[in-house]
Amino acid sequence: MIGRIAGIILHRGRDHVLIDVRGVGYIVHVSERTAAALPPAGQAAALYTDLLVRED
Structure with a gap:
């Protein structure tokens, strides 16, 4: 489970953000x-964060 994301914000949307963590977005x-x-x-x-996994 991913519990925390820390890095540089590359993009901000209304309902999401893209965060660069050591080269991975x-x-x-x-x-x-x-x-x-x-x-x-x-x-x-x-x-x-809370990681949600679905198998649709």
Whole structure:
């Protein structure tokens, strides 16, 4: 399970962010409230996460 992501924000969307962690980009879906509280692209950020796995 991935419990925390820390790195540089590459892109901010309304409901997601792309975070670069040592060369690997992770898309993290977030609430609009969380997205609004994050720093701008190019700045460091850390997010606590819950990993959801589905087999549709």
